[in-house]
Amino acid sequence: MYDIHSHIIYGVDDGAVSIEESVEMARQAAAEEVDVIIATPHYIEGLYVNEYEDNLERLNKIREQINKAGINISIYLGNELLITPELPKLLKSGRVTTLNNSRYLLVELPFLDIPVYTENVLFNLEIEGYKVILAHPEQNEQIIDDPNILYRLIKHGVCVQMNLQSFEGKYGKRVKKTAQFMLQHHMVHFVGTNRHSPRKSNFSMRDIADRMSYYYKDNVLDLLFDNPAKIIKNEYLQV
Ligand SMILES: [Fe+2]
Secondary structure: EEEEOOOOOOOOOOOOOHHHHHHHHHHHHHOOOOEEEEEEEEEEOOEEEHHHHHHHHHHHHHHHHHOOOOOOOOEEHHHHHOOOOOOOHHHHHHHOHHHHHOEEEEOOOOOOOOOHHHHHHHHHHHHOEEEEEEHHHOOOHHHHHHHHHHHHHOOOEEEEEEEEHHHOOOOOHHHHHHHHHHHOOOOOOOOOEEEOOOOOOOOOOOHHHHHOOOOEEEEHHHHHHHHHHHHHOOOOOOO
């Protein structure tokens, strides 16, 4: 399985705090049958300003350690980028990256509102050839109140990544209901853990996928295998 949203790189955002934690997260993911992780450190101007080269250097150190430990998992590099009017310029600067250097880009909205420039920025990114994946929109207050906002964005070509733990109820009933609603209406294209540290309780992606299939009438495994595989290969995803 694929986990396309993970803060597994140590010391760059609010994710793993040490290389030991990064390795432990990889070990746990492999035990959950995850074969591929895309590392997505936050880039938020003024808060988490990590640079591509530094992230890659840390990732290579993690790769070395997991190889030594015999953990069988591939980790690719990406970013989770907060939407701002500067985003197209930031991408051109090379300080941040798309998911595994593909056309796919993980973009997060603020939790409370949808900034007025959102559609404009998303449209400009599309014109420049990027494919935007919105990170966990089920947690955005405006979308919780009116999921049609998300529907309109999807119609304009945006893809959606849902957090597995939103579906499990970690962020409360309203987020959980929105996650279920999005699955029912085929408004989800990828899932991810958005994990920030090693987990302390049991977790099975397969069990969660089984529960998701009650709501998602197509093959739920598309969200865990086929669709994310297209990111790594930079192939087109028909939404
Ligand atoms: Fe995240």
